[in-house]
Amino acid sequence: DVQMTQSPSSLSASVGDRVTITCRAGQSISTYLNWYQQKAGEAPKLLISAASNFQSGVPSRFSGSASGTDFTLTISSLQPEDFATYYCQQSYYNPYTFGQGTKLEIK
Amino acid sequence: EVLLVESGGGLVQPGGSLRLSCAASGFTLSSSWMSWVRQAPGKGLQCVANIKQDGTVKYYADSVKGRFTISRDNTKNSLYLEMNSLRADDTAVYYCARDRGGSGDFGSDYWGQGTLVTVSA
Numbered sequence: 001d002v003q004m005t006q007s008p009s010s011l012s013a014s015v016g017d018r019v020t021i022t023c024r025a026g027q028s029i030s031t032y033l034n035w036y037q038q039k040a041g042e043a044p045k046l047l048i049s050a051a052s053n054f055q056s057g058v059p060s061r062f063s064g065s066a067s068g069t070d071f072t073l074t075i076s077s078l079q080p081e082d083f084a085t086y087y088c089q090q091s092y093y094n095p096y097t098f099g100q101g102t103k104l105e106i107k
Numbered sequence: 108e109v110l111l112v113e114s115g116g117g118l119v120q121p122g123g124s125l126r127l128s129c130a131a132s133g134f135t136l137s138s139s140w141m142s143w144v145r146q147a148p149g150k151g152l153q154c155v156a157n158i159k160q161d162g163t164v165k166y167y168a169d170s171v172k173g174r175f176t177i178s179r180d181n182t183k184n185s186l187y188l189e190m191n192s193l194r195a196d197d198t199a200v201y202y203c204a205r206d207r208g209g210s211g212d213f214g215s216d217y218w219g220q221g222t223l224v225t226v227s228a
Contacts, residue, residue, distance in 0.1 A: 001168070001169065032212055032213075034213070034214035034215075036152075036214075038152075043202055043218035043219065043220060043221060044144075044152065044202075044215075044218060045218075046207075046214045046215060046216045049207060049213040049214040050213055055216065087151065087152055089152075089154075089214065091206075091211075091212040091213065091214060092212065094157065094166035095154050095156075095157070095166050095167065095168045095169075096142075096154045096157070097153075097154065098151055098152040098153065098154070099151075100151050101151045101152075
């Protein structure tokens with residue numbers, strides 16, 4: 001299975017901060033990389049697919065990028081509702097695999 | 108409105124079996140790859156299995172291969188996960204999810220609320 005390594009595993013930040021979460025694939029996955037947000041007690045929500053295409057309704061402060069096997073999720077200006085856990089997922093090789101998650105907490 | 112509603116979770120003894128169901132509405136089930144994704148308490152997400160639109164192609168995580176079977180009945184708008192030889196480390200919330208794209212490789216855009224499976228004596 002393709003290993004996905006996310007960093008950091010946790011992050012403390014303040015409202016208004018710019019934050020970046022990184023995901024590295026263990027092998028080439030083209031741009032078949034998706035980002036999810038999960039709040040406590042809720043199902044995950046798809047934010048970005050194919051590395052940089054955001055889903056309808058997702059605020060424009062979220063963006064994604066790719067460089068080789070490295071992928072980043074950037075939140076340009078944190079809002080209170082953004083504090084959650086974020087997961088990357090590769091969807092190039094079955095079974096699809098997730099990163100271990102990044103918990104974004106309020107500083 | 109797209110809705111996915113899981114059922115069938117519960118408490119089962121190690122070595123036991125359970126069948127999860129996912130009722131889909133608001134879209135044509137036969138047009139989508141579908142997945143089961145699980146999350147152990149306090150842990151991350153794991154794709155357990157996924158299945159092609161017509162049910163002819165299925166993939167499984169190594170940890171469940173040979174024990175779990177994914178299936179679907181498009182005429183009943185339903186997805187299933189048959190789980191046998193359950194172990195304590197199968198304890199998790201199990202989510203049903205719809206996969207985007209004709210090949211199901213653009214992420215899961217709709218998820219159910221999840222059903223909890225607890226494997227314990």
